[in-house]
Amino acid sequence: MKRIIFFAMTIALLLSACENKTTPSGGVPRAWVDQPLDGSVFPIGAVVHITTHASDAQGISNVAIYVGADILDTGAIPEGQTYVLLNQDWVAAKAGVYLVSTRAQSVNGTWSSDAVTTITILDTPPLTSTPRFTVTPPFTPTSRFTVTPSPTLAGPLTFTLTQNAFCRQGPDVSFPDVTGITAGETVDLLNVSADGFWYYVYWKQFNAKCWVGARMGNVNGDISGIGVLAGPAQPSIPSRLPHEPPVEIPPTVAPRVPPTAVPTLAR
Numbered sequence: 001m002k003r004i005i006f007f008a009m010t011i012a013l014l015l016s017a018c019e020n021k022t023t024p025s026g027g028v029p030r031a032w033v034d035q036p037l038d039g040s041v042f043p044i045g046a047v048v049h050i051t052t053h054a055s056d057a058q059g060i061s062n063v064a065i066y067v068g069a070d071i072l073d074t075g076a077i078p079e080g081q082t083y084v085l086l087n088q089d090w091v092a093a094k095a096g097v098y099l100v101s102t103r104a105q106s107v108n109g110t111w112s113s114d115a116v117t118t119i120t121i122l123d124t125p126p127l128t129s130t131p132r133f134t135v136t137p138p139f140t141p142t143s144r145f146t147v148t149p150s151p152t153l154a155g156p157l158t159f160t161l162t163q164n165a166f167c168r169q170g171p172d173v174s175f176p177d178v179t180g181i182t183a184g185e186t187v188d189l190l191n192v193s194a195d196g197f198w199y200y201v202y203w204k205q206f207n208a209k210c211w212v213g214a215r216m217g218n219v220n221g222d223i224s225g226i227g228v229l230a231g232p233a234q235p236s237i238p239s240r241l242p243h244e245p246p247v248e249i250p251p252t253v254a255p256r257v258p259p260t261a262v263p264t265l266a267r
Contacts, residue, residue, distance in 0.1 A: 029056035029112040031063070031104040034166065035173055038117040043124045044095050049173040051166075053085045054104030054112065060084045062105035067098050079107075087174075095123035136224065157189035157226065159201055161217035167210035170231040171198035178210040179203070187212075189219060191229030200229050 035051040042048055050072070054060050060081050065073040065088055073088045084104070092098065101116040161184065166177035171193040181187065181203060190209070191200040198211045199219075211231060 052102040059107040092121040158220040165216040
């Protein structure tokens with residue numbers, strides 16, 4: 001009798017363990033506003049690049065982006081997407097303080113809490129950027145026979161991030177991100193963009209070369225002699241929203257050519 005009771009309890013525990021492993025967890029989806037950063041200031045007329053992402057273990061079915069009470073982007077997400085990244089451009093009609101927010105809905109109908117960031121639009125036109133770096137002319141020696149000691153080469157320039165930042169394929173937020181670098185990481189500084197607002201860096205930890213915003217950290221070393229690098233051409237803006245499914249084009253079928261009849265010769 002004791003053996004039968006022990007066997008029944010063992011079977012019940014095994015069935016319970018299998019049920020726990022096969023039953024999906026019903027969590028709440030999460031949403032983030034990646035760009036613009038909280039507290040950012042823009043002149044009126046400037047294009048504000050808004051980047052958001054959302055995730056849920058069971059899948060995302062809907063994402064909404066708002067500026068104040070106005071919705072900018074919403075729609076169904078392709079089935080099975082557990083991570084969704086959306087980009088949207090917005091231009092303010094008047095100066096003021098605006099709340100940029102986003103939220104996401106999972107496939108089971110649960111909405112996430114709102115992710116919110118605050119931006120300010122100033123009633124001033126965009127400023128013309130001035131290059132932050134000047135080119136120093138090459139040194140001309142005063143005498144052919146003056147012996148100049150060899151300079152001691154300094155180590156490579158580095159850049160330490162003071163906040164989390166995307167590292168992108170080109171020097172603008174319109175380029176796709178290569179990776180995300182967390183605050184406190186130090187990367188090698190290779191080049192600077194022509195306007196001085198982006199640095200081309202090398203992250204040894206993941207063997208990645210990409211562009212990061214100059215205001216996202218501090219330079220370690222003398223940057224006056226750094227080379228200027230032109231980034232790739234800016235990507236074209238897609239004609240459809242990121243959440244729209246691709247259009248399927250049927251394959252081209254070659255026309256069938258009937259066989260040519262061969263005449264039978266009389267004998």
